[in-house]
Amino acid sequence: MIHIPLWKRILVVCVVTFSFLLCVPSFLNTEQRENLNSILPSWIPAEAVSLGLDLQGGSYMLLEADIPSVIKQKLEDAQVAIRTELRNEKIDLKSLLVDPEGLSIEVNHLDHKEFVRKAIRAADENLTIAEDGQKITAQYDEKARKVISDQTMSQSIEIVSRRVNESGTKEPIIQRQGENRILVQLPGINDPEHVKKLLGKTAKLTFHLVSADSESISVRSVPMRGSPSESIPLHRRPLLTGDMLVNAQPSFQEGAPVVSFKLNAAGARRFCSVTTENVGKPFAVVLDNEVITAPRINEPICGGNAVISGNFTVQESSDTAVLLRAGALPTSLTVVEERSVGPSLGSDSVKAGRTASIVAFFLICGFICMNYGLFGVFASVALLVNMAMIMALLAMIQATLTLPGIAGVILTMGMAVDANVLIFERIREEVRGGRSIMAAMDIGYDKAMASITDSNLTTLISGIILYVVGTGPIKGFAVTMAIGIVTSLFSAIMLTRLMLIIWMRVTKPKTLPL
Amino acid sequence: MRLFKYFDDSHYDFVRQRYIAFLITAIMIFGSLGLLAFKGLNLGIDFTGGIMMEVKTPDVPDLVKMRADLNALNLGDISIQEFGTPQNFLIRVPEQKGGAEAQKNAIETIKTSLNALFPDKLVEYQRSEYVGPQVGDELKRSGIIAFVLTVLGIMGYIWYRFEWQYGLAAILSLMHDTLAVVGLFSLLWMHFDLGTLAAVLLVAGYSTNDTVIVFDRIRENRRKFKKMPLRDVINLSVNQTLTRTINTSLTTLLSLIALWLFGGEVIRDFANAMIFGIVIGTYSSIYVASSALLYLPFDHDDKRDDHKGQEPVKE
Numbered sequence: 001m002i003h004i005p006l007w008k009r010i011l012v013v014c015v016v017t018f019s020f021l022l023c024v025p026s027f028l029n030t031e032q033r034e035n036l037n038s039i040l041p042s043w044i045p046a047e048a049v050s051l052g053l054d055l056q057g058g059s060y061m062l063l064e065a066d067i068p069s070v071i072k073q074k075l076e077d078a079q080v081a082i083r084t085e086l087r088n089e090k091i092d093l094k095s096l097l098v099d100p101e102g103l104s105i106e107v108n109h110l111d112h113k114e115f116v117r118k119a120i121r122a123a124d125e126n127l128t129i130a131e132d133g134q135k136i137t138a139q140y141d142e143k144a145r146k147v148i149s150d151q152t153m154s155q156s157i158e159i160v161s162r163r164v165n166e167s168g169t170k171e172p173i174i175q176r177q178g179e180n181r182i183l184v185q186l187p188g189i190n191d192p193e194h195v196k197k198l199l200g201k202t203a204k205l206t207f208h209l210v211s212a213d214s215e216s217i218s219v220r221s222v223p224m225r226g227s228p229s230e231s232i233p234l235h236r237r238p239l240l241t242g243d244m245l246v247n248a249q250p251s252f253q254e255g256a257p258v259v260s261f262k263l264n265a266a267g268a269r270r271f272c273s274v275t276t277e278n279v280g281k282p283f284a285v286v287l288d289n290e291v292i293t294a295p296r297i298n299e300p301i302c303g304g305n306a307v308i309s310g311n312f313t314v315q316e317s318s319d320t321a322v323l324l325r326a327g328a329l330p331t332s333l334t335v336v337e338e339r340s341v342g343p344s345l346g347s348d349s350v351k352a353g354r355t356a357s358i359v360a361f362f363l364i365c366g367f368i369c370m371n372y373g374l375f376g377v378f379a380s381v382a383l384l385v386n387m388a389m390i391m392a393l394l395a396m397i398q399a400t401l402t403l404p405g406i407a408g409v410i411l412t413m414g415m416a417v418d419a420n421v422l423i424f425e426r427i428r429e430e431v432r433g434g435r436s437i438m439a440a441m442d443i444g445y446d447k448a449m450a451s452i453t454d455s456n457l458t459t460l461i462s463g464i465i466l467y468v469v470g471t472g473p474i475k476g477f478a479v480t481m482a483i484g485i486v487t488s489l490f491s492a493i494m495l496t497r498l499m500l501i502i503w504m505r506v507t508k509p510k511t512l513p514l
Numbered sequence: 515m516r517l518f519k520y521f522d523d524s525h526y527d528f529v530r531q532r533y534i535a536f537l538i539t540a541i542m543i544f545g546s547l548g549l550l551a552f553k554g555l556n557l558g559i560d561f562t563g564g565i566m567m568e569v570k571t572p573d574v575p576d577l578v579k580m581r582a583d584l585n586a587l588n589l590g591d592i593s594i595q596e597f598g599t600p601q602n603f604l605i606r607v608p609e610q611k612g613g614a615e616a617q618k619n620a621i622e623t624i625k626t627s628l629n630a631l632f633p634d635k636l637v638e639y640q641r642s643e644y645v646g647p648q649v650g651d652e653l654k655r656s657g658i659i660a661f662v663l664t665v666l667g668i669m670g671y672i673w674y675r676f677e678w679q680y681g682l683a684a685i686l687s688l689m690h691d692t693l694a695v696v697g698l699f700s701l702l703w704m705h706f707d708l709g710t711l712a713a714v715l716l717v718a719g720y721s722t723n724d725t726v727i728v729f730d731r732i733r734e735n736r737r738k739f740k741k742m743p744l745r746d747v748i749n750l751s752v753n754q755t756l757t758r759t760i761n762t763s764l765t766t767l768l769s770l771i772a773l774w775l776f777g778g779e780v781i782r783d784f785a786n787a788m789i790f791g792i793v794i795g796t797y798s799s800i801y802v803a804s805s806a807l808l809y810l811p812f813d814h815d816d817k818r819d820d821h822k823g824q825e826p827v828k829e
Binding site for chain 2: 371425457471
C-alpha cells in the first residue's frame with residue numbers, strides 16, 4: 001500500500017483543493033459573490049448552494065387542472081356544431097347526447113348516418129366514430145385525450161407563469177408534474193394567499209347582451225358578483241371574448257377604481273359594430289361566471305379602448321387587470337397541496353442546521369480522536385474534506401439544500417467516519433494478531449473494504465429509493481445523503497490512506513499510535 | 515486514551531443469552547404489532563390530508579382557553595401541540611368540506627380567533643401546510659411502495675453478496691428494527707409524517723449496515739475455522755466485531771444527538787426515530803440477526819471451500 005501511483009496523489013490533491021474552493025461562494029453574501037463572479041472568468045462556477053423553500057421561506061403549491069371539464073367543453077362545442085350542421089341539412093335526429101365518454105347519437109333513418117359522420121368529422125376531426133345499427137358514438141381515444149391534456153397543461157403553465165411573473169415574485173419555479181398537475185414554487189413570498197387567489201381564478205372574460213326572454217334555451221341566468229341571489233338572463237353566445245384583449249390596466253374613473261382595457265383590431269371592429277347595433281340596450285361583462293357589471297350601451301364604442309367599472313377595490317382592480325393581461329386559463333386549477341414557510345422560521349432553521357452541523361462535527365472528531373489518537377486526527381481531517389466536497393458538489397449541480405437535506409449532511413458525518421472506524425479496528429486487530437505495521441495497514445484497508453462497500457451500498461439503496469419515491473424536502477434529504485455517501489468513500493478511504501502513507505514515510509514509526 | 519478497551523478481548527456468550535434477547539424481541543414485535551393494530555399511528559396531515567399551522571404567540575397563552583376557543587369554531591377535531599417553546603404551537607385541522615375556498619376560510623377563521631386572544635399584539639404565522647385528501651392518499655401509497663422497495667432492494671443485495679441464509683436473517687432484523695421504531699411512535703403517540711417515514715427507511719438501511727459487518731466476519735471465520743461449530747463461530751465473530759459495531763453506531767448517534775439538540779423543532783421527530791432505530795439496530799445486529807443464523811439450515815462445511823475472498827456467493 002505504500003505505492004500509490006502519482007496520478008492518484010495528484011487527483012486527491014486536486015479534488016481536495018477544488019472542493020474547498022467551490023464551497024467558498026456558499027459562505028459569501030450576495031454582494032460579495034457578485035464581486036467574486038465579476039473577477040473570475042465565466043467558466044469557473046462560483047455558485048452558492050441554493051436553499052430550499054423551507055430554509056429561505058416561501059410557498060410551494062401543487063395545482064390540479066380539471067381535464068375532464070375541458071373534454072366535456074369540447075364535446076359540448078362539437079354537439080352544438082353537429083346540431084347546427086344537421087339542421088342546415090334538414091336532418092332530424094332521434095337523440096344527440098353528451099356523456100363523459102363522448103357523444104352518442106341516434107338517427108331516425110339509416111341513410112342519415114353518412115351526413116352525421118360528415119358532421120362529426122367537420123366538428124372535430126379528433127373524434128373516433130363507431131357505429132352500431134342506428135346508434136353512432138363519437139369519442140376521444142387515448143391518444144386524442146393525451147393531446148388534449150398536454151395542450152391544456154402547457155397552456156395552463158404558460159398562463160400561471162404570466163400571472164406569477166405579473167405578481168412580482170422573484171425566481172419562481174413552475175413545472176408540470178405528472179398527468180394533470182402543476183408545481184409552483186415561490187421563494188421568499190410573504191403572502192401566498194394573494195398569489196393563490198390569482199392562480200385560482202380562471203379569468204374567462206366575456207361580453208354578452210342581456211336578454212328579455214329568460215325562458216329561451218339560448219339564454220342563461222348568470223349571478224351578479226357580490227350578490228349571488230340576484231341573476232341576470234344573458235344570451236349564451238358572447239359578443240366578445242377576453243382573448244381579443246391586448247392590454248388591461250388598473251385605473252380610476254371619477255375617483256373609483258376601474259379596469260381599462262384595449263382590444264386588438266378584430267375585437268375593436270367587432271365591439272364597434274355590436275355597440276352601434278345595440279345602442280340603448282343593456283349588456284353584461286362576465287368574468288368567471290359572474291356578472292361584474294351590466295351597463296346600458298349609451299353610444300357606439302369604437303377605437304378599441306374601454307373601461308370596466310364594477311365596485312372594485314383598488315386591489316381588486318389591479319388583480320383583475322393582471323388576470324386579464326395574462327389571459328384565461330383553459331380550465332380551473334385547484335390547490336391540492338400547499339406548504340408555506342415564513343422567512344423568519346426559514347432563517348431560524350438555517351441557524352439551527354449550522355449549529356447542529358458544527359456540534360456534530362466536533363462531537364464526532366472528539367470521539368474518534370479519543371479512540372484512535374493520531375489516526376483519529378487524520379479521519380477528522382478527512383471528515384472536514386468530506387463536508388467541503390458535499391457543499392462543493394451541491395453548489396456545482398445546483399441541488400437544493402432543504403432542512404431534511406441538512407439532516408442528511410449531519411447524518412452522513414456520522415456514517416462517513418464509520419468507514420474509518422472499520423479500517424482502524426481492522427488494522428488494530430491485525431497488529432494484535434502479530435503482523436507488522438506495514439502488513440497490518442495493507443490488510444486493514446483491504447479487508448475492511450468489503451464491509452464498507454456492503455454497508456454503504458445498503459444505505460445508498462434506501463437513499464436512492466427515497467429519491468425516486470419521495471417528494472420535495474425528502475428528495476433533498478436523499479440527494480445530500482447519497483452525495484455524502486459517495487464523497488465519504490473518497491475522503492475516508494483514499495484521503496486517509498494518503499495521509500497515513502505520508503506520515504509513515506516521514507516518521508517511520510515502530511508501533512502504531514492506535 | 516481510548517474508550518471501550520474492554521471490548522478488545524471480549525468473550526461474551528451472546529449466543530447463550532439469545533433466549534433473553536428473543537424474549538425482549540418477542541415483546542417488542544408483538545407489542546408493536548398490537549399497538550399498530552389497536553392504537554394505530556398518529557399520522558400527520560401528509561398522510562391524512564388537512565391543514566397544519568405553526569404559530570408563535572407573543573405571550574404564553576392560556577392553553578385551555580385557546581383550545582376551547584378553537585374547538586368552538588366548528589372546524590372539526592382541532593389538535594394543538596406545544597412545539598419547542600411554550601409560545602410555539604402546531605395546530606392541526608382536519609380537511610374541510612367544500613374545496614380550496616373552505617380551507618382558506620378555515621385558516622382565516624383560526625387566525626381571527628387567535629388574534630383575538632392577543633389584542634394589540636402580533637401573532638406570527640410561521641408555517642402553514644395544506645394537503646388535500648387525494649394527495650394524502652398518494653403520499654401514503656408512495657410511502658408504502660418506498661418501504662417495500664427498500665426491503666426488496668436490501669434483500670436482493672444481501673442475497674447477491676451472501677448466501678440466502680444471511681439475506682433472510684438480515685431482513686428479519688431489518689423488519690424487527692423498523693417495526694420497533696414504528697411501534698414506539700404508536701406507543702408514545704408521536705407524530706408520524708413524511709420525515710419520520712424517511713427516518714424509518716434509513717433505519718432499514720442502517721440496521722442492515724450494522725448487521726452486514728457482523729455477517730462479513732461470520733463468513734470469514736467460517737472459512738478460517740472449518741471445524742468450529744456454527745454457534746462458536748457466531749460468538750467469536752460478534753465479539754471480534756463488537757467494538758466496531760458499537761463505535762460505528764456511536765458516531766452516528768453523536769451526529770443525531772447534535773441534530774436532536776440543535777437542529778430545531780421541525781427536525782426533532784426525524785431525529786427521534788433515527789436515534790431509537792440505531793439503538794435497536796445495534797442491539798439486533800448483536801443479538802438477533804446473528805442468533806437467527808443458528809436456526810437456518812446451513813449446508814455443512816463442504817461449501818466453505820468453494821469460495822475465496824470476498825467473491826459473491828452463488829447458490
